[in-house]
Amino acid sequence: MTVKIPGAFVGVNVGFGSTSLPAAEDVVTILKAHQFTHVRLFDADRRMLNALANTGIEVMVGVTNGELLGIGESPSLAAAWINKNVGAYLPATNITAIAVGSEVLTTIPHVASVLVPAMSYLHRALVASNLNFQVKISSPQSMDVISRSFPPSTATFNSTWNSTIYQFLQFLKNTGSFYMLNAYPYYGYVSGDGIFPIEYALFQQLSPTKQIVDPNTVFRYTSMFDAMVDAAYYSMGALNFSGIPIIVTESGWPWLGGVNEPDATAENAETYNSNLIRRVVNNTGTPGWPSLPVSTYIYELFNEDKRRGPTSEKNWGMFYTNGSAVYTLSLTSLDMVTGNSSQGVFCIAKHDADSKSLETGLDWACGQGKANCLSIQVGRPCYEPDTLQNHASFAYNDYYQRTKSSGGTCDFGGTAMITSADPSHGSCVFTGSSRSEMSGISTPFSAFGPVSTLSARGTTLQVPDAAVLIPAILAMFQILSSVSICTQFCTA
Structure with missing residues (x-):
């Protein structure tokens, strides 16, 4: 479903919290069928990395939260991780990024102190293997690390993590990496309790009376997604960091929810993801940073029924595990961009x-x-x-x-x-x-x-008798016809 175009791409997250996941080779077949060129794995699954070999698909592998503490305390363990999960698969498998943990600061804050050391140790191992120019290291952060995201121009990181965030951004700056942001307008809309119209969350056109404007910059925001991205940029700017691009590592919309989750519907999921794809592939930036396109990984390929929490947590998948679409995206296979049709599927x-x-x-x-x-x-x-x-x-x-x-x-x-x-x-x-x-x-x-x-x-x-008899009848008809004609005109 994605195509790489200059400056922007749409990728997909592949989680493994499902009771009925297909074989790794079949997952890759589905990725190729829908023209995904970028995929993010939440770990370094051996079967998937082998199956992705020689496909050209760019792969982001993950250091799990469970692995983080050990790696952050041991350079040798970090080197072993790189050798086992990256070096062993290159160049056949096109690994281009490592996501160190997932929303570490907000989900496991007691491990926050080892986040940047872990990233540094992993980077040293890449340098030692001469892989640091191909593989970038970062760590996905949730919007919760920003104390107040609207208006974007006043956004700042939560001061609780100022020291860690500063070290984190300095690492990204020094290594030429990017800030990984998990941006979910679904949660922003639901937690807003009616403050923002749903059209704003779904990239839909807003009426003049519902326009969202940053009073400080007078920038007009047509989507909550753009406002979230700009809030992260402004937060980095508040710590005097600039020039670090943002990649959205997770964004999507659940298609099924419980009785208390009325906005988790297939219609809303279809609308959100279709508009998200359209927004990304237009290759433009945000109101605050118009020259920086926003590459994005959609969350996610399959449902994960093993996940804890409400019904919506288990139903973000765009496809069933057999490759059939849960709902029809209006830009299926990105035909608008690639010029491809649905033929060949x-x-x-x-x-x-x-x-x-x-x-x-x-x-x-x-x-x-x-x-x-x-x-x-x-x-x-x-x-x-x-x-x-x-x-x-x-x-x-x-x-x-x-x-x-x-x-x-x-x-x-x-x-x-x-x-x-x-x-x-x-x-x-x-x-x-x-x-x-x-x-x-x-x-x-x-x-x-x-x-x-x-x-x-x-x-x-077993073939219907007629299918066998028809050719024989036609042949007999031709013979009889020739005999009849010869009887009339072939007499000596």
């Missing part, structure tokens, strides 16, 4: 799907789902390789391509997923493939109803 069987579940899905697709399964019967172009996954992938995709415009999904009991990689091979052309357009080949439409399977792979698919 396919529905295939998961690599680790259970065989019996795949059989059930294949039977449904070729039966009730009315997919055209002629091409995967014996002797047909897509029969080989004769595997259950291959046959199911063809049937799943045919169903999906025919029905997605009318609400058809890529699920099949959790055995299917979305991919941008064209699964066509040899003379087998999958429905929706650009190869069919280039070659003039098209998968025959099922004119006589669906083809049904018997059970396991390798079983000859």
